[in-house]
Amino acid sequence: MSKQPDTTSVKDLELYTKTRSTLITGTLLPDKRKVDIWYDETGTIREIGPDISHAHKGDADIIIDGSGTLAIPGLYNTHTHAAMTLLRGYADDMHLQQWLSEKIWPLEAHLTGDHVYWGTKLACLEMIRSGTVAMNDMYFFMKDTARAVEEAGIRAVLCHGIITFGDEAKLEQEMKATEDLVRHIRSQNNPLIRPAIGPHAPYTVPPQHLEVCAEYSRNEDIILHTHLAETKQEVDDCQKTNGMSPAALLDKTGCLSSRTVAAHGCWLTEDDCRLLGERGAHIAHNPVSNMKLATGRAMPYHHLSEKKVNVSLGTDGCSSNNNLDMFEEMKTAAICQKFFWNSDTLLPAGEVLSMATSSGARALGYSAGEIKPGLSADICLLSLNHPSMVPLHNPVSNVAYSALGCTVQTVICNGKILMYEGYIPQEQEIITGASSSATDLLDRAARQ
Numbered sequence: 321m322s323k324q325p326d327t328t329s330v331k332d333l334e335l336y337t338k339t340r341s342t343l344i345t346g347t348l349l350p351d352k353r354k355v356d357i358w359y360d361e362t363g364t365i366r367e368i369g370p371d372i373s374h375a376h377k378g379d380a381d382i383i384i385d386g387s388g389t390l391a392i393p394g395l396y397n398t399h400t401h402a403a404m405t406l407l408r409g410y411a412d413d414m415h416l417q418q419w420l421s422e423k424i425w426p427l428e429a430h431l432t433g434d435h436v437y438w439g440t441k442l443a444c445l446e447m448i449r450s451g452t453v454a455m456n457d458m459y460f461f462m463k464d465t466a467r468a469v470e471e472a473g474i475r476a477v478l479c480h481g482i483i484t485f486g487d488e489a490k491l492e493q494e495m496k497a498t499e500d501l502v503r504h505i506r507s508q509n510n511p512l513i514r515p516a517i518g519p520h521a522p523y524t525v526p527p528q529h530l531e532v533c534a535e536y537s538r539n540e541d542i543i544l545h546t547h548l549a550e551t552k553q554e555v556d557d558c559q560k561t562n563g564m565s566p567a568a569l570l571d572k573t574g575c576l577s578s579r580t581v582a583a584h585g586c587w588l589t590e591d592d593c594r595l596l597g598e599r600g601a602h603i604a605h606n607p608v609s610n611m612k613l614a615t616g617r618a619m620p621y622h623h624l625s626e627k628k629v630n631v632s633l634g635t636d637g638c639s640s641n642n643n644l645d646m647f648e649e650m651k652t653a654a655i656c657q658k659f660f661w662n663s664d665t666l667l668p669a670g671e672v673l674s675m676a677t678s679s680g681a682r683a684l685g686y687s688a689g690e691i692k693p694g695l696s697a698d699i700c701l702l703s704l705n706h707p708s709m710v711p712l713h714n715p716v717s718n719v720a721y722s723a724l725g726c727t728v729q730t731v732i733c734n735g736k737i738l739m740y741e742g743y744i745p746q747e748q749e750i751i752t753g754a755s756s757s758a759t760d761l762l763d764r765a766a767r768q
């Protein structure tokens with residue numbers, strides 16, 4: 321492995337195999353400082369400074385020429401259903417309940433572990449290509465998801481999505497699947513992959529079953545990942561059935577704590593936001609999916625930030641987004657808040673960038689999300705030569721409002737290089753495998 325950047329071949333597969341002590345030279349930070357970044361072989365950032373390369377050239381196994389790039393923290397996608405890449409474009413322009421019950425759930429009934437593996441491989445590829453280094457994922461056949469994630473090298477919090485509709489036998493089966501996943505992930509000893517429990521939503525998991533999930537999350541000290549207050553119908557039905565809002569119901573059943581990551585929150589009331597703040601729960605905001613599924617209201621960011629709720633960002637699945645580009649998500653979040661709440665100052669560029677990075681790392685409990693000594697090296701180098709980054713009056717503005725997934729040049733997760741100058745090993749094999757897997761899923765469904 322050469323130590324010289326000009327002789328490093330992007331196709332040298334050794335580059336992508338493990339974390340090595342690395343020096344990134346001459347990159348720009350969002351505050352426009354030109355710096356070198358040095359991280360060690362454990363993937364921990366050790367030093368950042370204007371000219372530290374002389375001191376560390378000898379220590380580094382790899383030198384990345386960062387000139388002409390902007391370094392930002394890797395992006396955190398805190399709510400997704402990764403394998404739904406296979407359902408991209410399968411059912412569009414519908415309202416959530418009809419979309420789920422008439423199109424998505426009937427097709428998902430035909431899923432196998434192999435589909436989930438290939439769908440997740442494709443999702444990881446798409447995420448890495450657009451600068452995402454971590455995901456919070458809820459789906460089925462999650463051991464297959466874990467295998468795909470491990471191969472890709474990103475971070476992931478994984479849960480088996482629990483849907484019981486009140487059926488006790490189903491709960492037993494879903495809890496077994498969860499326990500099995502928790503055991504499996506722990507046995508793999510990959511510090512980047514962690515298990516969680518995933519009651520799908522208060523409308524698919526009744527209160528007595530939510531209590532079981534809350535207790536499990538507490539006992540195992542794992543994240544509880546759920547959907548919350550996505551549509552008005554969900555809130556109205558919950559009021560009718562339980563005499564309280566979905567957020568209050570989560571609280572009553574013990575599901576609201578600092579371990580909770582709840583997706584959406586479009587229809588949260590001010591009281592709900594206060595409750596979430598008091599419990600230290602996190603909201604994963606998914607503006608593209610919300611707008612596409614016409615949820616009818618934007619998450620009340622002004623109330624949530626006032627109550628000090630940590631709000632992170634997610635794409636949701638590829639059937640309601642229809643991609644996994646967190647740059648698109650940042651811009652949509654910032655402009656959706658301004659438009660819906662009629663406030664030109666709400667969710668400015670710097671805040672939306674933090675939402676996609678440090679808030680995401682905080683929600684998922686990783687010691688990362690900022691480019692800072694002592695934190696993990698989750699770093700994304702954007703090309704300053706890409707049209708979306710020219711001119712560079714304000715780097716933070718460009719990241720939030722004009723950059724795209726394709727502006728990303730190099731991606732590093734926990735010090736390991738996942739994409740180098742646009743090259744990701746085995747990209748074509750993944751695209752071919754996922755494409756035939758999607759065809760197979762639709763063929764199986766058509767045969768029945």
Ligand SMILES: CSC[C@H]1O[C@@H](n2cnc3c(O)ncnc32)[C@H](O)[C@@H]1O
Nearest residue numbers: 401424458459460481482520547637
């Ligand atoms: C039980 S695994 C997860 C489950 O959630 C479905 N899903 C995808 N997007 C959404 C959404 O926006 N709201 C609610 N549920 C959603 C997915 O298809 C799986 O069935």
Ligand SMILES: [Zn+2]
Nearest residue numbers: 547583636637
């Ligand atoms: Zn979802």
